[in-house]
Each structure stands twice: as structure tokens, then as C-alpha cells.
Amino acid sequence: MNVMRVAVIGLAACLPVAAVAHGQSVSFDEAAARGHALYHGVIALDGPAHVGGAMLPASAGACVNCHGARGQGGIEAGVKVPGISWRMLTQPNADRPAYESGLHILQAIEGGRSAHGHRLAPPMPAFALTDAEKEALSAYLQVIGTEADQAQGVLQDHLKIGAVLPLQGAGRSRGERIQAGLRERFAAINDAGGIYGRRLELIVEEAGASPDSVVQAVDRIIEQQQVFALVGSFLPELPAASLQTIKRHRTPVVATLGVPLHDATERDLTYLLPSIESQLRQLGGEVRAQCDTEKGLYVLHAPMPGLAEVIRATVANTAGRAGALMQVVQSPAEALAVLREPTERTVIALASKGTVQTIRAQMQGTAAPICLATLAAFSGLPQPALNDSPDASTMIREVVGLPLPVVALSSDPAIEGDALWTVLADVSARILAEALARTGRVVDYEAFDRALHSLQGFEPINGLPVRVTSQQRHGVAAAYIWRGVSHVRTE
Numbered sequence: 009m010n011v012m013r014v015a016v017i018g019l020a021a022c023l024p025v026a027a028v029a030h031g032q033s034v035s036f037d038e039a040a041a042r043g044h045a046l047y048h049g050v051i052a053l054d055g056p057a058h059v060g061g062a063m064l065p066a067s068a069g070a071c072v073n074c075h076g077a078r079g080q081g082g083i084e085a086g087v088k089v090p091g092i093s094w095r096m097l098t099q100p101n102a103d104r105p106a107y108e109s110g111l112h113i114l115q116a117i118e119g120g121r122s123a124h125g126h127r128l129a130p131p132m133p134a135f136a137l138t139d140a141e142k143e144a145l146s147a148y149l150q151v152i153g154t155e156a157d158q159a160q161g162v163l164q165d166h167l168k169i170g171a172v173l174p175l176q177g178a179g180r181s182r183g184e185r186i187q188a189g190l191r192e193r194f195a196a197i198n199d200a201g202g203i204y205g206r207r208l209e210l211i212v213e214e215a216g217a218s219p220d221s222v223v224q225a226v227d228r229i230i231e232q233q234q235v236f237a238l239v240g241s242f243l244p245e246l247p248a249a250s251l252q253t254i255k256r257h258r259t260p261v262v263a264t265l266g267v268p269l270h271d272a273t274e275r276d277l278t279y280l281l282p283s284i285e286s287q288l289r290q291l292g293g294e295v296r297a298q299c300d301t302e303k304g305l306y307v308l309h310a311p312m313p314g315l316a317e318v319i320r321a322t323v324a325n326t327a328g329r330a331g332a333l334m335q336v337v338q339s340p341a342e343a344l345a346v347l348r349e350p351t352e353r354t355v356i357a358l359a360s361k362g363t364v365q366t367i368r369a370q371m372q373g374t375a376a377p378i379c380l381a382t383l384a385a386f387s388g389l390p391q392p393a394l395n396d397s398p399d400a401s402t403m404i405r406e407v408v409g410l411p412l413p414v415v416a417l418s419s420d421p422a423i424e425g426d427a428l429w430t431v432l433a434d435v436s437a438r439i440l441a442e443a444l445a446r447t448g449r450v451v452d453y454e455a456f457d458r459a460l461h462s463l464q465g466f467e468p469i470n471g472l473p474v475r476v477t478s479q480q481r482h483g484v485a486a487a488y489i490w491r492g493v494s495h496v497r498t499e
């Protein structure tokens with residue numbers, strides 16, 4: 009205890025010098041925040057680091073790589089790495105006496121004498137630190153591993169959470185519905201006392217209409233607003249530059265909305281719904297089971313970059329010997345032109361609701377038993393009325409791939425169109441809240457990541473189990489299939 013106090017005073021005594029040298033004074037909290045960023049490699053150290061005679065790339069020098077997220081130490085490439093929390097450093101252990109002051113600790117980090125009297129051995133690098141870096145690192149070493157060592161956006165009484173949403177133009181109504189769903193759920197959580205006594209504060213940034221404006225919105229919300237995580241953002245396609253920002257800051261992007269073309273693969277990024285790729289894979293299996301695919305397939309699809317490749321990789325191989333014909337359709341008229349001749353092929357239509365309605369009407373005129381497969385992500389929810397029709401001779405067997413189970417969707421009959429987005433946003437917010445509750449009072453990225461990946465089978469709303477694993481980056485466990493009046497879940 010005494011040693012600790014001496015050490016803190018020793019450090020405090022050396023701080024003003026560093027600050028004066030820069031002609032500016034930085035508060036302890038600011039220094040510690042900067043130290044956090046340096047330690048975790050969010051910002052690089054100015055000077056070089058050397059191990060033995062070799063110069064180290066800046067990224068390899070991040071302390072976190074060897075000493076751990078909470079300064080706990082461990083084994084790195086077979087070498088024992090000591091813990092470096094303030095409490096550990098200022099206490100003697102079997103290998104060395106206690107460090108007497110922050111100054112001594114900094115000397116050791118710079119390759120001078122350590123508490124055991126000689127230079128620290130490789131792989132510990134010798135760092136050339138600027139005064140500001142010394143100040144920052146020594147401040148952060150005092151908080152690392154303690155309650156005060158929290159991730160960005162995690163404050164004493166509130167947690168800053170962001171959402172990037174379209175609030176203008178074509179996506180406006182969707183963005184507003186999502187925002188409403190998030191706000192309502194956050195308000196309910198806050199009314200119930202928050203999470204570990206912390207209120208959830210929602211910060212929304214406008215996504216704009218271009219990939220560039222999305223990049224700027226993501227940068228603003230992470231770097232200026234300093235949120236801990238993003239939740240329920242509408243980001244069906246995340247620009248590569250935004251992915252870089254997220255990875256650099258380790259910002260968890262949780263239960264993102266919109267349906268991406270491909271499954272996400274990044275650790276920090278999860279979606280709520282399965283990708284078009286995985287939905288199509290499910291649909292292909294169901295079409296094989298339900299329809300006579302020996303007669304071949306017609307795949308009519310909207311013009312969307314990358315979609316044709318995904319179709320070829322997922323459903324086109326479902327066709328029998330007659331093979332698959334693929335055709336881009338931009339409008340109902342174009343779909344009609346393609347289907348002018350009666351066909352015995354099973355039709356897979358990935359197009360807007362209007363275009364699919366036209367296709368359905370055209371197919372009803374044909375005599376052959378015929379199959380139509382769609383994805384709700386393109387053309388909306390199925391219409392049960394069609395199959396209830398007493399006029400069975402014109403019945404089309406329909407297979408609809410849904411991103412969610414019908415039970416979850418039909419719990420409220422009023423849920424259709426844009427109202428669905430409020431429900432999805434609510435589900436996203438509940439997933440975030442559950443993961444935060446499982447993280448505990450000290451919120452760091454590792455603990456949150458573990459908590460998020462522990463949600464196996466958690467049901468944010470009844471009948472909708474979610475799970476996130478290192479392979480499955482979307483919360484809803486599988487795509488669901490609707491046919492007739494029933495739905496079956498397929499794994």
C-alpha cells in the first residue's frame with residue numbers, strides 16, 4: 009500500500025515536466041484515454057521500437073498483443089509475459105523487487121534498467137517514447153485492469169451506443185421506423201434501471217445516399233461521438249473503409265439491419281438476418297424438394313451487383329438436365345416478355361413485389377403444375393389468401409424464403425411493410441442489451457465479444473432464437489421457408 013502511494017506520487021511528480029515541455033497541460037483522464045489508444049494499438053507510437061537489433065513494425069509493438077487486454081500478461085509464443093497493471097508493477101514478485109515509481113517503469117519500457125537491474129529481455133521491445141506518450145502510457149498503466157479501465161463510450165452512468173440510419177430520401181421512412189424501435193427499447197431498459205446502473209444513450213448519424221457518406225457517418229459516430237458499439241444500423245453493404253475504422257477501434261457492430269449479399273466474416277460485425285447468399289441456399293434445397301426441377305429453372309432477378317454470381321453458386325445448380333436460364337428483369341413488362349411462352353420450368357423470381365405479382369398472374373394461365381419460388385427480402389411477405397383460394401386448378405405451388413420465422417412475424421397482424429423495421433430494431437436492441445448484461449460491469453471489447461458469442465438460443469422475442477458464432481455472423485439462426493399455409497424451419 010505504501011509502495012503504491014510512493015509510486016503514484018513519483019509519477020505525479022514527473023508529469024508536469026512532460027506537460028510543460030509541450031506547453032500544454034493534459035488532464036489525467038485525457039492522458040489515460042490516449043494511453044488506452046496507444047496500448048491497444050488504435051493509434052501508433054511515434055518512435056521506433058527495437059527488439060535486440062531488429063526494428064519492429066509499428067503494429068507489432070502494440071502492448072496489447074503481448075500483455076493482454078487488461079494488462080494481465082500471459083504466454084506469448086512460448087515466452088512468459090508479465091502482467092503490467094499498476095498494482096502488479098508496484099509490488100515485488102519472485103523475479104524482481106517492486107518498481108519504485110512511474111519514472112522507473114518508463115525507463116524499463118524504454119530499454120533502460122528494469123526493477124531487476126538489467127534491460128528487459130526480448131521479445132519485450134525497447135521503445136523510444138515521446139514525452140506525451142510517456143505521460144499517456146503511465147496514466148493508462150494506473151487504470152488498466154481496474155474498474156476505471158473501460159472501453160470507449162462506457163461512462164460512469166451511461167453507455168454511448170450509435171446507429172447509422174437513412175433519414176432522408178428514399179430510405180427515410182425505414183430509418184425513422186428503425187430509430188423509433190431502438191429508442192423505445194432503450195427507454196424501456198433505462199426506465200428499468202439501465203444496465204449495471206448505466207443508461208443507454210442512442211446517438212444517430214445520417215447515412216446519406218452514397219458509400220462515401222456512409223464512410224463519413226461511421227467515422228463520425230466512432231471517432232467523434234466515441235460510441236462503444238453500433239446497433240441496428242441500416243448497413244446492408246458496409247464500405248471497406250468503414251470496415252477498417254471498425255477494426256481499428258474494435259467497435260462492435262451488433263445485429264446490423266439490412267440483408268447483405270454475402271455473409272459477413274469479420275469478428276466485430278454481425279447482422280441480424282441471414283444474407284441473400286444463405287437465404288438462396290435454403291431456397292434451393294426447398295425448391296428441389298417441392299418442385300419438379302428436372303424441367304429446368306427460370307431465374308428472373310433484379311439488376312444488382314454480384315447477385316448473378318450468388319445465384320449461380322446457390323440455386324442454379326438445383327436445375328436438372330434442362331439447366332437454368334437466368335435473366336435480369338427491371339420491370340413487370342420485362343418479366344412478361346420473358347414468360348410470354350408457357351413454360352414448365354420452375355420459376356425463381358428475385359424481384360420487386362409488383363414484378364412478382366405480374367409473374368404470378370402470367371403463370372396462373374398455364375395448365376401445368378407449376379412452382380414459383382421467391383425471397384421475401386425482394387418481394388415481401390407471402391400472401392396466404394392465394395393458397396386459400398378454392399379455385400385449386402390455378403393454384404401455384406409457392407415457396408417463399410423468409411429471413412425470419414412466420415411465428416415471429418405473425419405475432420402482430422399489423423406488422424407489414426415498414427412497420428417490420430421497428431420490430432427488427434427492437435430485436436437488435438434486445439440482443440445488444442442481453443450481451444451487455446452478460447458482459448458485466450467492466451465493459452471491454454473481449455468480454456463483450458465473449459458475451460455476444462454466448463447467446464446460443466437466446467430469444468429476444470418469443471419463437472425467435474438467435475445465436476452468433478465465429479462461422480455464423482447473423483443472429484437469426486437460419487433462413488425459414490414458407491409454403492402453403494405452414495412454414496417449416498430448415499437448418
Ligand code: HEC
Pocket residue numbers: 047068069070071072073074075084087088089090091092097104113116117122123127128129130131132133135145
Ligand atoms: C512482443 C511482445 C511484447 C510487446 C509488444 C510489449 N511487451 Fe512488455 N514485456 C514483454 C515481455 C516478454 C516482458 C518480460 C521481459 C523480461 O522480464 O525480461 C515484458 C516486460 C514489460 C514490463 C516489465 C514488467 C516487469 O514485471 O518487470 C513492462 C512495464 C512492459 N513490458 C510494458 C510494456 C508496454 C507499455 C508495452 C507497449 C508500449 C509493451 N510492454 C509491449 C513482451 C512485450
